[in-house]
Amino acid sequence: MEKKIGRQTLRLLHPPVIASHACIGGRHESRGPLASYFDELSEDAFFGEKTWEKAEATMQKRVLGRALEKAGLTFSDIDFIFAGDLLNQCIGTSFGLRDSGIPFYGLYGACSTMGEGLALAALFLDGGFAHRTAAMTSSHFCTAERQYRMPVPYGSQRTPTAQWTATAAGCTILEAGGSGPAVTHVTCGTVEDLGITDANNMGAAMAPAAAATLTAFFRDTGTKPDDYDQIVTGDLGQLGSEILRDLMEREGIVLEENYTDCGLLLFDLERQDMHCGASGCGCSASVFNGYLLRQMEEGRWNRLLFAPTGALLSPTSSFQGESIPGICHAVLIENQSERKRKDGCGEWSI
C-alpha cells in the first residue's frame, strides 16, 4: 500500500496515537468559553519572568512539562521534538527547550506550526524512526504585538478585521502503538498568495492556503466534508472562515455545520470584544490540545480534520509592499477503537 496518496497527502500505515497533551493560557483565555479545557491558566502575562519573550519561552517549558507529567514521562523519554513559534528566530522555542536535552528539529510555519509539528512528529513514528515524539508551539499577545504591530502601551486602535493573538501554548506527545486518538493522514501545505496586503486582515490572507490544503486533502483521500465529525481550521477567524467557505464552494466543496475555526472557539468574540477572533500559533495549539482532543477522547467525535493556517509575512515584507503568503498543514485524527468497531477490522477508514 502506497504511503503517498495524491500530490500532498500521506497515509500513515502505522498511525501513532496521542499519548498525552497539554495546553496553557493567559488571562483572556481564562475568561473564554474553553477555559475549563486548559491545564494551566495564568493571570500573570509575564509567567513569573521579567520580559514577555522570556515569558513565552517559559510557557513552552511549562506546557512540555505538563504534557510529560500527565503521561508520567521525562525529557529522556522523548526521542525527538518538533517545535517553533512566531518570534523572530523562534526564541520562544529555543530558550524553552534549552535545558531539556531533547533532540530538536526547529520549525517555522507561523500559526500553522501545530499542524506542521504534528505531521512531522507522526511521520517520524510511522517511519520507524522513534518510539515517542512531541510537537509544540506557543504565542503571546504582547510579544506578537510589539514584534508585528505596535508596542502595547501605545494603545493603537484595532481595525474590525483584526484578530487577537492568543497567549497560549500547546504540546502533544505521540507514541508508536497504544490506544486512543491516532494520526492517520497528513496533508502538507503549499505557499499560497492571492495578493492580500492588509497585515490587519490575516484571515483573508490565510484563507486561500486553507482552501488549497483542504481541497488537496479531500481530492487525495477521495472523501468529502461530511465524512468527518469535525473540520477545524487554524486561526482564520470570522472573516477568514467565511472566505474559506466561499473559496471551497468554487471548488464544489460545501463546508457545513461540522466546520469551524480555532479562532472562533477560543474567545467569546462579542463579550470579550475580540473583533474577528483569536490568532497566533498558541490559538490552534491550545484549542487542539484542550477542547478538540477532549472531544475525541470522550468519543463525541471520531474523525477530526485539524488544519492550522499560517501567514508567512514579516513586518519587513509588508513595509516593502509585498502581499501576504499563507500556508496550511492538515492532520487527520481518528479514534481507532471506533474504526475497529465500525469496520470489524483494524484498518483505518480511508
Added chain:
Amino acid sequence: MEKKIGRQTLRLLHPPVIASHACIGGRHESRGPLASYFDELSEDAFFGEKTWEKAEATMQKRVLGRALEKAGLTFSDIDFIFAGDLLNQCIGTSFGLRDSGIPFYGLYGACSTMGEGLALAALFLDGGFAHRTAAMTSSHFCTAERQYRMPVPYGSQRTPTAQWTATAAGCTILEAGGSGPAVTHVTCGTVEDLGITDANNMGAAMAPAAAATLTAFFRDTGTKPDDYDQIVTGDLGQLGSEILRDLMEREGIVLEENYTDCGLLLFDLERQDMHCGASGCGCSASVFNGYLLRQMEEGRWNRLLFAPTGALLSPTSSFQGESIPGICHAVLIENQSERKRKDGCGEWSI
C-alpha cells in the same frame, strides 16, 4: 535492524542518493577560493531586485531552479521541500517558494538549516513517504547585517571575532534509489548553551553544540574521527573550530587533519579580510552543494560527515541579557559504489 541507534542518531536503511545540487553566491564568494564550484555568481547584491530581502528570496528561487535544471526536473517532480533561512519569519524561503506549488515544510535551524533540511529530506525518503525531496537555505550579508547588527551604510567597525555572513544559497535534491553519494546516517542536535553572550562571537557560541552533536554521532555509531575522509562543521570559523577541538579533546576525541569548517573554506580569510571566517545559512549550504559534494562525486572522499551549526539567538534575546544557545545537525554522506567495492556487498559501512 533498528533505525534509531543511541539517543540522537538514525541509520537510514534505504539511503537516498543526491540526485542534484546547486549553489549560488555573490561578489565576495566570487573572489574566494571556492568560486569555481558555484553554479552562479552575481556581482549584483540585489540579484535584480529592489531590496536585499527580495534578493534573498530570488536567490532561493534561482538555486532551486538550478538544481532542478541540472537534473532535468520541474517543480512537480519534487514531493516535499524542507527549507528555511535566517530572516525574521523566514521570508527568504516563503517568498522564494511562493510560485512553486511544492509541498513545503518550513524550518528554523539558523545556520544549521542545511543539515536539518538534509536530515528531514533524507528521512522522508527512507520512510517511504516520497520519491524525491529537496533541502534548501540561503543567507545574505546585507539582510543579516541590518537585521542582527547595524545597517550596512553605518559602516560600524567589526570585532576580531566577527564572521562575515555569506551571500549564498544552496539546494540539494535527494532521490530514493539511484547511484551516487547517499545520506546514510543523521544525528539530530540538542539546544546547547555554555553561557556565551557576545553576539559578535558566534563561533564560540556554537562550538558547544557542534561538540555535543559530533560526540553523540561518534558514540551512537561506535566510530571515531579517522573513520571519515572528511569532517566539516557549519560555520564555526577560526575561533569556533579551535574551541570545538578543545571541547572534543575533553571528551577524549581528537579531531585531526581531516577536520575543517565551512567558515574557513568559503573565503580567503587573510586576503579577503574576513576576520574569523564566513557564516550564515548560505555558507555551509553553498560549500556543501559545491565544493564538498564535488569531492564526493569525484571519489576524492567517500565518507563525509557534514555538521552545520546554528546560533539560536535573536537581537531581542541579546538585548534582554540572554546568552546564545546553539544547535548542530549532522549528516553522514557515503559513496555507495566505494562501499560496495570495499566490503564486497551492498551494505553500508557502519
